[in-house]
Amino acid sequence: MKKAICLFDCLIGLVVLLSPAFAGEIFGGKIRGRILVTRTLTKKRVTVPVYQLRGIALPAPDEGKRTIDEMSRTAVYLEGAQDTPAGAPVERTLTQKNKRFEPELMVVPAGSTVSFPNEDPIFHNVFSLSKAGQFDLGNYPEGDTRFVKLDQAGIVQVYCHLHSDMNAAIVVAPAGWYTQPEADGAFDFSGLEAGDYTVVVWHKSAGFFRQKVRVPETGSVSVSLTIPLAEGN
């Protein structure tokens, strides 16, 4: 009996070891990366100037006190040079609360389903014109939820017909490696097979930034992206 339990443990251990999560740790390469935002990428909100006589504008009410966190508006994923296994589809929720979307940036692998529950006491009408997912969920009241399956990789920008300031972006990553960077811009991917990959950074305002990287068999490779990129990239 004791010999069977030991073997069983070993088998579990092996299975665990062989699972992708650990596999990467032990077997694959790593990418350690950092995103540096060198300047403000998001244009600040502009108020309508009110001109008095001869073009002298009234002083604007205090806008611009609020700073914009650029890092929270970026997402990063990998595009593989060869066939990369797609990420496992997940189910995520994009809530409408306080006339805002929560969260305002979300990264999911292709094939995932996103639900849009309305937690506001008012109607919302969620829609998107983006090529990666065009939908219009119609008006629905508090408590109601609608679902969208996103099969195509790309950016899905979501708005509300009724509240023009509501927006969110869903980054649908083509492969299984996707994340949002830390506050300091650090990100990493592990368990990668050796090969050429492209690190894709998408910033909500600035758009796409790409950098190629070669992942070794084992060990990690550092990559640093400065956005906006220098000329020539």
Added chain:
Amino acid sequence: MRVFFYGSVPMCFVLAGGFFLIHSAIKQKVTEGLKTSLSVAETALDRANADYEERAGRLLAVLSENAGLKAGFGLLREARRTPEERHQVRATIEAQLTELGQVSGYDLLVAADTEGNPVAGVVRVNDEMTPLDLELSAPVMGTLIQVGEDHYEGRVLPVNLGEENLGSLTVGRRFELTPWNYFGYAALFSGGMIVLTSTPAAETGVVESRLQRACAGDNGCEIEIGGEAYLALPVHRANWDSRYRLFSLQSIDKPMREFTQGFANIFLLIGVAGVLAVLLVSAVGSRLVSNPITTLIARLKESERTGTLRPDFPKDSPVREVNLLAQGLNRAAEAVSDSQQKLGEATLEFVETMARALDARDAYTAGHSDRVSANSTAVARAMGLSDEDVEIVRIGAKLHDIGKIGVPDAILQKPGKLTKEEFEMVKQHPQIGKRILEKVGSFQQYLPIVELHHEDFNGKGYPHGLRGDQVPLGVRIVHVADVYDAITSNRTYRKAMPESQVREIMASGSGTQFDPEVVRAFLAMEQERRVLGTLLEDISSTLERPLSLSENRAYA
């Protein structure tokens, strides 16, 4: 009339100068007035505009709060697209803009990215919103937006998404010159060239070049359009950049013409009235002055002609100086007439002296001259000679024998008959007398009597043998009187002849020695005298007091 000329020419210059001064002053006033009215209108418009902008600004912001528009902007920053996809994105935005345009009534709507580059636009064409083909005619953004040939006055609305600015929406209304045409014409300049104007097409090129040359600064300038003077004033529009300049062209001539017309009339009136007044005044003035002077001059000329200067120049003219002049002339005339009188008296005294000189030589000759003078004068008067001629006869007869001074006493007072040679000497006395008197200028008129009183009617007399009419009538009369007296007085060589014989001798000499007319008059006069003498004798005998005819002889 020279006075008139000298008076009116400066006045004309003054009038013309005054007219031009006032004309230019008024022009300046008009120009300033136009500028002021334009600037007032500008300010009013600007104020109204600002007012509207303030109210509209907050409302217009609503236009940009359009989820579909923002979604369209968002599409722009998704993945790089194929041309078809780009076209689709643009169409999506254009659809939103079209809807906004129909609702808001704006003529131009342009969506632009954060850099200001237009990404999509629609424009109203014939009341329909049509998409702008950005490849063909991208709108030139600015305070005045130019799309092709048209201009739109726009305002920019930011398109915000939460805390972020996505880009801008520019809404524009077609820019019309109509409100500015109220003043005259208007012209819109862009970069030095006219892009929109209401001036007639024929004039536009000229207007453009003139404005380019003249109106660089901020003040107005004057240019000429179609023969009329226009004031070109730059219009200040709030929010316009320096690329565009709007000029309002207002006619100066029109208001000027109204002013000038009235003024020209007034000036013309003043000018004509002034000229007339000057004419009148100078006519009256010159008449006042020149008439009396003319009178004086005429009088002087008359005196020159007649040889007498009468002291009766009129001194009653209204001009004091002329009166003084007349007084002076009168005094001169009096002096002259005084001298003339004295001269006349001197002459007479001289004549008398000459006669006395003769008297001193020979008592017979002296009395003889007096008697001949008296008889000749009577006959001359009876024959109707003028008073002047009678006077000449009178004095000439007194002097007729003055030449006898040159004849020696021995011959003159010889008791017996004269020899031939002695007679010849006596026959010289007419010429001697003439020679004595001819140097005296005023005695020229008596010389014929002195020289020719011995000429006979038939030409057998002496010294020249003249006959008939060649001898003046006065001389002929003296000749008759001379012979009469000779035969009626006692001579040294004979006694006086009796009356009947005297008449016979006189009558027989008629036609030969004497002019028959003279003889006839003489004898008639003599007859009268004798009759009168006989009458006087009768009266005196009755009165016992003798009356002598000789006392009354020279009565006629």
